[in-house]
Amino acid sequence: MYLSLRFRAFAAGAALLAASAIAQAQQALPNVMILATGGTIAGAGASAVNSATYAAAKVGVEKLIAGLPELSKVANVRGEQVFQVASESMTNANLLALAKRVSQLAKQPDVDGIVITHGTDTVEETAYFLTLTVRTDKPIVMVASMRPGTALSADGALNLFDAVSVAGSKDARSKGVLLTMNDSIESGRDVSKNVNIKPSAFSSQWGSLGMVVEGRNYWFRAPVKRHTVNSEFDIDKIDALPPVEIAYGYEGVSATAIDALARSGIKALIHGGPGNGSVADRIVPRLQAARAEGILVIRASRVPDGFVIRNAEQPDDKYDWVVAHDLRPQKARILAMVALTKTSDTKEMQRIFWEY
DSSP states (O other): OOHHHHHHHHHHHHHHHHHHHHHHHHHSSSSSEEEEESSSGGOSSSSSTOOOHHHHSSSSSHHHHOGGGGGGTTEEEEEEEEEEGGGGGOHHHHHHHHHHHHHHHTTTOOOOOEEEEETTHHHHHHHHHHHHHHSSSSSSEEEEESSSSTTTTOOHHHHHHHHHHHHOOOGGSOOEEEEEOOOOEEETTTOOEEESSSTTTTOOTTTOEEEEEETEEEEEOOOOOOGGGGGGOGGGGOOOOOOEEEEETTOOOHHHHHHHHHTOOOEEEEEEEEETTOOTTTTHHHHHHHHHOEEEEEEESSSSSSOOOTTSOOOOHHHEEEOOOOOOHHHHHHHHHHHHHTTHHHHHHHHHHOOO
């Protein structure tokens, strides 16, 4: 009886020590919040061979976390389902709601980093919007996948593990919004989806910021454009986004789209032209007319790499147009919407496009 009591006391003491050790280990880990929005990373296919044919936005965040117990080794993780949509259906209202929630969480002392699961189709746009509007030095890491979790060689689990690892890292602070996919750490400002069926879909013409391998970050460059904590924009002061649309240039292009958009009440029009943001001769007068009506005209290029040179191809100073620098049309639209919440002056807009 005496030995039995001593054994029980010893076992209870050992259990308390073990619980204390676990608690101390948890306290040493960073606290990372996962905000889920849907996308392929939350998708499911009919069979394991369906890597390109599947339904997006089907798996909830709690199931994503439960399916990846390795996350507990790198962070104390909590999840929140912000919404559940395929990213091609994202709206301005979704952007505002997500950014405001990220801003709220970033202010909490018990949150060290934030991960956002997202569909690949427009993750680059959301990443850039957050880059411009959320004023924090805490890591904000976007993550997505090119294959649903039900597919052979699914990439979502490792991408998510890497994202949580990066979000909890002190060396990821003050680098703006990031995207982790396929072992790479990309700048949310620079990155674009360049392939639609490969895990290596995302890249930037300026190169990755670094890599994450087995939970360790390797950095090779840092962003120099203004972002997050250094931004002049603040999501806490933005409640609506002005309408901005895109019209593409191509051989045989007509003015149908531009004329219709100009009548729709937009505040700015992104012209995604070929080459150096070139504009067809028959389109120039229509863009001049749009500008005369108070619509900002922003020349971007549909070419993946390079940048638009001001007063080359078109006399931007004379026409009072803005050039999008190296931003693709979809990202130029994001910056134009955000910038228009503060100014519609073309000189100020051009400064903003140079700086961000």
